[in-house]
Amino acid sequence: MFLYGESREQMMHVAGLMPFTPAPGSSPDQLRELMSELRNRPAVQRPWNVKLRTPNLLWNPLQAWVEDPEVDLEYHIRRSALPAPGDERELGILVSRLHGHRLDLHRPPWEFHLIEGLERGRFAWYVKVHHALVDGYSAMQNMTSALSTDPESRDWPLFFAVPPPVRPARPEVPTEASEPGGSRGIHYHEMLAAVSAQYGASKAVTRALLRIVQSSRAGDHELVSPLEAPRCVLNARITKSRRFATQRLSLDRVRAIARAAGGTLNDVVLALSGASLRTYLLEQNALPDAPLVAMLPVAVRAKDEAGGGNAVGAILATLATDVADPGERLTRIVVSTTRAKQQLQGMSKAAILQYSALLTAPSMLQMIPGTAGRVRPTFNVVISNVPGPERPLYFRGARLEAWYPMSIPVHGQALNITCTSYAGSMCFGFTGCRDAVPHLQRLAVYCGEALADLERAVLHG
Amino acid sequence: MFLYGESREQMMHVAGLMPFTPAPGSSPDQLRELMSELRNRPAVQRPWNVKLRTPNLLWNPLQAWVEDPEVDLEYHIRRSALPAPGDERELGILVSRLHGHRLDLHRPPWEFHLIEGLERGRFAWYVKVHHALVDGYSAMQNMTSALSTDPESRDWPLFFAVPPPVRPARPEVPTEASEPGGSRGIHYHEMLAAVSAQYGASKAVTRALLRIVQSSRAGDHELVSPLEAPRCVLNARITKSRRFATQRLSLDRVRAIARAAGGTLNDVVLALSGASLRTYLLEQNALPDAPLVAMLPVAVRAKDEAGGGNAVGAILATLATDVADPGERLTRIVVSTTRAKQQLQGMSKAAILQYSALLTAPSMLQMIPGTAGRVRPTFNVVISNVPGPERPLYFRGARLEAWYPMSIPVHGQALNITCTSYAGSMCFGFTGCRDAVPHLQRLAVYCGEALADLERAVLHG
Numbered sequence: 030m031f032l033y034g035e036s037r038e039q040m041m042h043v044a045g046l047m048p049f050t051p052a053p054g055s056s057p058d059q060l061r062e063l064m065s066e067l068r069n070r071p072a073v074q075r076p077w078n079v080k081l082r083t084p085n086l087l088w089n090p091l092q093a094w095v096e097d098p099e100v101d102l103e104y105h106i107r108r109s110a111l112p113a114p115g116d117e118r119e120l121g122i123l124v125s126r127l128h129g130h131r132l133d134l135h136r137p138p139w140e141f142h143l144i145e146g147l148e149r150g151r152f153a154w155y156v157k158v159h160h161a162l163v164d165g166y167s168a169m170q171n172m173t174s175a176l177s178t179d180p181e182s183r184d185w186p187l188f189f190a191v192p193p194p195v196r197p198a199r200p201e202v203p204t205e206a207s208e209p210g211g212s213r214g215i216h217y218h219e220m221l222a223a224v225s226a227q228y229g230a231s232k233a234v235t236r237a238l239l240r241i242v243q244s245s246r247a248g249d250h251e252l253v254s255p256l257e258a259p260r261c262v263l264n265a266r267i268t269k270s271r272r273f274a275t276q277r278l279s280l281d282r283v284r285a286i287a288r289a290a291g292g293t294l295n296d297v298v299l300a301l302s303g304a305s306l307r308t309y310l311l312e313q314n315a316l317p318d319a320p321l322v323a324m325l326p327v328a329v330r331a332k333d334e335a336g337g338g339n340a341v342g343a344i345l346a347t348l349a350t351d352v353a354d355p356g357e358r359l360t361r362i363v364v365s366t367t368r369a370k371q372q373l374q375g376m377s378k379a380a381i382l383q384y385s386a387l388l389t390a391p392s393m394l395q396m397i398p399g400t401a402g403r404v405r406p407t408f409n410v411v412i413s414n415v416p417g418p419e420r421p422l423y424f425r426g427a428r429l430e431a432w433y434p435m436s437i438p439v440h441g442q443a444l445n446i447t448c449t450s451y452a453g454s455m456c457f458g459f460t461g462c463r464d465a466v467p468h469l470q471r472l473a474v475y476c477g478e479a480l481a482d483l484e485r486a487v488l489h490g
Numbered sequence: 491m492f493l494y495g496e497s498r499e500q501m502m503h504v505a506g507l508m509p510f511t512p513a514p515g516s517s518p519d520q521l522r523e524l525m526s527e528l529r530n531r532p533a534v535q536r537p538w539n540v541k542l543r544t545p546n547l548l549w550n551p552l553q554a555w556v557e558d559p560e561v562d563l564e565y566h567i568r569r570s571a572l573p574a575p576g577d578e579r580e581l582g583i584l585v586s587r588l589h590g591h592r593l594d595l596h597r598p599p600w601e602f603h604l605i606e607g608l609e610r611g612r613f614a615w616y617v618k619v620h621h622a623l624v625d626g627y628s629a630m631q632n633m634t635s636a637l638s639t640d641p642e643s644r645d646w647p648l649f650f651a652v653p654p655p656v657r658p659a660r661p662e663v664p665t666e667a668s669e670p671g672g673s674r675g676i677h678y679h680e681m682l683a684a685v686s687a688q689y690g691a692s693k694a695v696t697r698a699l700l701r702i703v704q705s706s707r708a709g710d711h712e713l714v715s716p717l718e719a720p721r722c723v724l725n726a727r728i729t730k731s732r733r734f735a736t737q738r739l740s741l742d743r744v745r746a747i748a749r750a751a752g753g754t755l756n757d758v759v760l761a762l763s764g765a766s767l768r769t770y771l772l773e774q775n776a777l778p779d780a781p782l783v784a785m786l787p788v789a790v791r792a793k794d795e796a797g798g799g800n801a802v803g804a805i806l807a808t809l810a811t812d813v814a815d816p817g818e819r820l821t822r823i824v825v826s827t828t829r830a831k832q833q834l835q836g837m838s839k840a841a842i843l844q845y846s847a848l849l850t851a852p853s854m855l856q857m858i859p860g861t862a863g864r865v866r867p868t869f870n871v872v873i874s875n876v877p878g879p880e881r882p883l884y885f886r887g888a889r890l891e892a893w894y895p896m897s898i899p900v901h902g903q904a905l906n907i908t909c910t911s912y913a914g915s916m917c918f919g920f921t922g923c924r925d926a927v928p929h930l931q932r933l934a935v936y937c938g939e940a941l942a943d944l945e946r947a948v949l950h951g
Contacts, residue, residue, distance in 0.1 A: 061574065104731065104924065107587070108580075110571040112606050113522065119569075126568070130591055133730060145573050146607070269594060270565065463565065 035087060038269045040131050042138070044157040044435040045172060046124050046275065046458070051150060052180070052426030059425070060108060060143045060152060066187065067102045076162050076171070077105075077137060077189040084134040094162075097137055102189070105139060109155075111146035120147060121273055121470065124155050128435055128460070129271040132159050141188070152427070156188075160437065169417060169449075176422035176429060183425050240372065251361075252368045253345040259317035262310070262465065263444050264406040270463035274473035275433045278455045278480050286480075289487045290356075292363035297483070298414050298455070299323055299366070300359040302446050303348030304479035305472050306410070310350070312471070320361075321348040324408040327370060343385035344369035345408055355479065356486035410444050411436075417451040433458040444469075496548060499730045501592050503599070505618040505896040506633060507585050507736065507919070512611060513641070513887030520886070521569060521604045521613060524648065528563045537623050537632070538566075538598060538650040545595040555623075558598055563650070566600060570616075572607035581608060582734055582931065585616050589896055589921070590732040593620050602649070613888070617649075621898065630878060630910075637883035637890060644886050698833050698845050712822075713829045714806040720778035723771070723926065724905050725867040731924035735934035736894045739916045739941050747941075750948045751817075753824035758944070759875050759916070760784055760827070761820040763907050764809030765940035766933050767871070771811070773932070781822075782809040785869040788831060804846035805830035806869055816940065817947035871905050872897075878912040894919040905930075 035041050051059065079094040081087070109127075111119040123144065132138040138159035145152045158168050175188030240252070278301075287297045303321065310316035323346050347365045349358040373381050415434060422429045433456045436445040443465035448457040457476055461469045496502050512520065540555040542548070570588075572580040584605065593599040599620035606613045619629050636649030701713070739762075748758045764782065771777035784807050808826045810819040834842050876895060883890045894917045897906040904926035909918040918937055922930045 058574070101925075108573040108583075110573040110607055112569040112571040112604075113519070122569075135729060143573075146571055268596060464562075 039439050041160045046433040048153040048430045049427040071190045073100045073189050080137045106141045109144045115146045115148045125271045125273045180423045251364050258322035258406045258408050259319040261409045262315045265443050265465040266440050267462035268464045272461045272463050272469040274459045274470045276457040276473040276476045277431050280453050290359050296363050299362045301479045305475040307350040308475045320351045321409040323412045325412045342373045342381040355482045413447040415449045417449040421452040431456045436460045438462050500900050502621045507894040509614040509891045510888040532651045534561045534650050541598045567602045570605045576607045576609045586732045586734045641884045712825050719783035719867045719869050720780040722870045723776045726926040727901050728923035729925045733922045733924050733930040735920045735931040737918040737934040737937045738892050741914050757824045760823045762940045766936040768811040769936045781812045782870040784873045786873045803834045803842040816943045874908040876910045878910040882913040892917045897921050899923050
């Protein structure tokens with residue numbers, strides 16, 4: 030599906046922006062020396078060494094991944110530098126630009142950029158991978174295993190030389206109870222891909238969908254239906270250029286709010302996103318009267334699994350952007366996500382997948398050229414919360430500061446908000462279309478302000 | 491034609507790489523301050539403010555340039571920086587990468603990159619323009635008028651705010667006699683475009699073509715025919731990635747060789763290119779037995795023009811890559827270009843165009859998907875010599891050091907050599923496909939060595 034969706038404007042790659050603080054006293058030429066290692070032609074491990082069999086005919090039934098015996102590492106691994114002063118703004122501009130270029134599908138579809146010139150001698154990695162090559166979860170696993178938990182390790186291999194992590198067929202999904210996280214990092218797109226072949230609803234699914242439609246008709250807005258999302262500037266057609274902004278918040282602060290409000294980390298992520306979007310849209314005189322609707326992947330306990338297996342489903346939740354009070358907004362969100370998850374509970378894994386697909390199916394239409402941005406949206410924005418590594422990670426002594434996810438805007442969904450937890454932080458990545466989401470940086474600023482507002486309302490209110 | 495030729499691999503943009511030395515004592519923030527001027531929304535002059543009417547249907551009979559009332563200057567004008575040490579190699583890598591990205595044809599098709607971080611506090615401009623928007627000559631005129639001849643001028647506007655230079659309908663072309671230069675900077679592609687509508691050969695053209703074919707059959711290799719070019723690795727299909735290398739030579743040194751050998755600057759440019767290609771191909775064990783054939787645009791005096799008007803035609807010339815001796819190679823080249831230009835002399839302007847088109851017509855085939863790199867090439871490499879400004883130019887006190895042209899590799903022509911004269915220098919730009927022309931940097935190195943070899947052979951021999 031990611032290959033089918035690929036077009037000039039819709040580029041189906043995800044990325045991570047990973048800033049590092051070098052070890053004290055490390056060589057300023059550390060990055061240059063990395064490049065010289067490439068000349069020794071180190072072996073390239075899966076998935077970094079595979080390319081498409083028929084790149085000129087993406088939607089080919091015989092499409093497959095084949096090994097590329099000669100990966101041109103100096104093509105894939107690139108040095109870049111920030112212009113002065115090398116601040117967050119310059120970094121955002123550079124990675125926005127990099128994110129707006131299509132991957133070359135005639136080669137293994139990934140790029141690794143070593144960015145130097147950040148303030149105070151820091152550097153960053155920008156790792157870009159086509160979503161058809163790895164899902165978000167695998168990408169994070171791969172990159173985690175490319176880093177060490179030992180700050181003293183100095184001989185860690187470069188990521189492409191690390192053998193793929195061994196994992197069970199499909200790893201167990203953390204439940205809501207085992208937060209931080211919420212979902213196991215599966216992207217909404219993956220879920221749609223998983224079910225696109227098995228349309229057809231079971232009884233449980235039909236009942237759940239009926240419940241939604243009925244509650245909507247009865248004026249019950251706690252259980253959000255696909256019919257409620259207002260028209261919004263965020264649901265426009267997109268161009269090929271991108272904007273990107275980041276925000277890093279303390280995981281402890283987010284967790285304290287969740288605990289006080291009786292909600293989950295996901296709920297607080299939604300509240301922060303909602304607050305940020307409300308301010309942003311108000312400023313543009315573009316806030317819809319009705320509250321914005323977010324789609325988010327969640328992990329729920331499935332009925333049929335022995336031992337309490339879990340499944341990933343999609344739910345729709347309000348962002349309560351019609352509410353001015355931060356505390357009240359969070360309460361509405363908690364009620365909305367609780368109701369939505371109750372819908373999923375008691376279903377089998379297959380039913381959860383089917384239900385989620387049907388719930389969000391109208392949005393698949395948006396990926397078809399010509400329809401997106403012209404039909405009423407099912408939801409206004411996709412918000413994902415991907416749990417990441419809890420311990421600080423290092424690459425040859427340099428400490429990974431943060432891990433910002435960059436995702437995929439598509440026609441009809443010009444903004445994507447994804448956040449990752451890492452070593453005590455919540456790292457937000459706002460990825461948007463340059464033209465449909467002007468001044469996107471402000472969303473990141475408002476998100477930071479929203480945290481303080483929420484604390485005042487919920488903890489000290 | 492440039493729009494028709496545009497494809498994933500064949501990107502029809504040209505560019506200039508222009509390194510500057512800042513004025514002594516100038517602010518290190520000079521480039522940042524330029525960007526802040528953009529916020530004042532200065533008026534954007536032609537041609538920088540026009541875009542295609544139907545970018546999704548390039549080959550549309552109703553295609554036209556329309557004014558874009560809101561040019562997003564912060565999209566088009568970009569800051570970049572070189573990673574350490576900021577040497578020629580790093581600069582080459584960065585601009586190769588920039589040259590491998592397609593222009594967005596949904597916007598005015600140009601980009602302007604301000605590159606900082608060059609050694610010794612220097613910076614560079616990389617200016618990229620779609621060939622359908624301006625021809626090579628106009629691009630050079632536009633950029634020349636964006637610079638000042640006065641080193642003291644500090645308030646020169648940015649190039650896009652400079653009104654287009656006033657010029658006659660088609661400017662007079664310098665003759666060979668009025669060198670430096672050779673052609674007036676028209677690119678081979680332009681010439682093909684100009685004649686693609688008026689196929690059909692006059693008597694003079696037919697006679698000239700017959701003469702070529704006859705001389706070829708008679709074993710006369712001084713007059714190079716389109717049937718003589720050997721198969722060569724340079725005539726491969728290309729991918730979308732680029733390599734770029736530069737070489738700057740003293741114009742006086744080149745001129746001294748031309749004078750001693752009784753040839754033109756163009757002839758010495760061919761001899762340098764031939765020497766460089768011979769060494770490069772020998773090293774790869776890929777030098778054809780027969781000498782490589784170059785296509786180059788030249789200016790000749792047309793028969794029908796009162797007052798000695800000139801026309802631009804294409805000629806084929808040997809590069810004498812089968813000859814080891816530099817002096818003998820140059821002699822063969824001088825004979826070959828002289829014979830080729832005699833062919834054109836005495837023809838009318840229209841006939842020169844027609845003749846040139848027919849001579850090079852088989853190469854147009856190469857632009858059609860599927861044929862290039864699979865049929866025998868008409869010539870092996872395009873070499874253009876574009877005369878540039880003779881006096882040093884400045885931008886707000888910063889001195890333009892050199893002016894390197896970047897051109898268009900196409901299927902079947904994986905390498906392009908273009909050089910520009912500027913303020914006492916000959917600036918060579920080698921633009922190639924990353925995959926078909928590996929180690930392209932060596933061509934630039936060998937070109938520099940070839941100058942010393944030629945001096946030894948011709949001046950001191």
